[in-house]
Amino acid sequence: MAFFVALLLVGVYSSAAGLLGGGGGGNGRLEQNSVPDEYVDLVQTWGNLCPELSPALLAAQIQQESGWNATARSHADAQGIAQFIPGTWATHGLDANGDGVADVWDPEDAIPSSANYSCSLAAQLRGVPGDPVDNMLAGYNAGPYAVIQYGGVPPFNETQHYVQVIRTAEESFTAPAAEAEPARLPPSHAAAAAVHFAQEQLGTPYLWGGDGGPEDNGRFDCSGLTKAAYEEVGIELPRVANDQWHAGPHPGRDELLPGDLVFFAHDLNDSRSIYHVGIYVGGGYMIDAPYTGAVIRFDPIDTADYFGATRPVAG
Incomplete structure (x- = not known):
């Protein structure tokens, strides 16, 4: 089986059927034995x-x-x-x-x-x-x-x-x-646009403290990427990951939608130990800026240090 059994990504593109007027391609499931x-x-x-x-x-x-x-x-x-x-x-x-x-x-x-x-x-x-x-x-x-x-x-x-x-x-x-599976709940316009912003940054080198501005040559660190993605849609997030945890309600693992922020911590009982954040894109994957020497990419969220998620809200 492939290394990533998953990316419903989206989400990554923008929303679920109907949000942006797409024609839609079907009910979402393959006929048995139709694909190798x-x-x-x-x-x-x-x-x-x-x-x-x-x-x-x-x-x-x-x-x-x-x-x-x-x-x-x-x-x-x-x-x-x-x-x-x-x-x-x-x-x-x-x-x-x-x-x-x-x-x-x-x-x-x-x-x-x-x-x-x-x-x-x-x-x-x-x-x-x-x-x-x-x-x-x-x-x-x-x-x-x-x-x-x-x-x-x-x-x-x-x-x-x-x-x-x-x-x-x-x-x-x-x-x-x-x-067919039940229809999945569509993400909001804001979440869809935030995911799209993150997708556009794929392959960009990581920069510690990077906010994506000219002085950073368009590079980000993890929370700089998430902050910039939601800034694009008028939602202001705190700058650092453990503060972004408090930027909205916390959906359960089985309630995640594209656009949710996903967090990782050293101590799973203490939000102050959160050290990393990414943008969920579906199927168990996120887009994140991982560390120095890496680029913005898709990564799985099912790791031992997964802490939880936040659904950003305006105001």
Whole structure:
């Protein structure tokens, strides 16, 4: 099983279905035996990344891109299971499994990166006329500027075929409604935007005391990142992690939503010993600025020093 069995991330993109007007991609569960066993957790987890995506849609897209061939290479030098061209991978490739390398040939990186890139496109194309899911897929195939230029799916045979094939195949990967999980509670607009801000900082080097300003070259420490993320949406947090603990109510572990702050402490009975904070993105993962020498990244929250969570509130 993959190192990270999880990132419902989101959340990371922005909200749950309906918050930002996304078309939604399905009921959230895969049909049994529709995806190779070794990729089920990856697709199920990352397929819930944003309102426009679903596990079934992500599976249909990978089926179309490579037929689940992790070593596929096209005549245009699209590489790996998700068929990234090198330039796109350089910008959107993630080290999602935390092994220190963003590897286009590793499905544990490439499948999450495909979801992340799709949701980035979806966010960029919101407001373009037409179906937001179709526009997202068209952007993946033809580039977002073609979708913007033509006000929807561009009149390219390849792109129109790509969208049609994936939308049709999506149905075969979708579990019947009776098998689907209950709909998850959407995060607030503020939480969604805070998560999006944190996602935009992925790969930024850590800086002790960093607030992300010009004097810090855009770098953050852990609580500097969380403070800046919520500052973007008008919620003022204290500067240090153990003070941020008191910035709102404390949801239980099974009540976490994307955007919640998650805390880690030396003494699990004393909030004064909190030493680290991240922004929860779903599926047992957070985005955090971990320590000197590291970069802002995804990390699991299920560790022995997990202290609890806070849901920031205005005022």
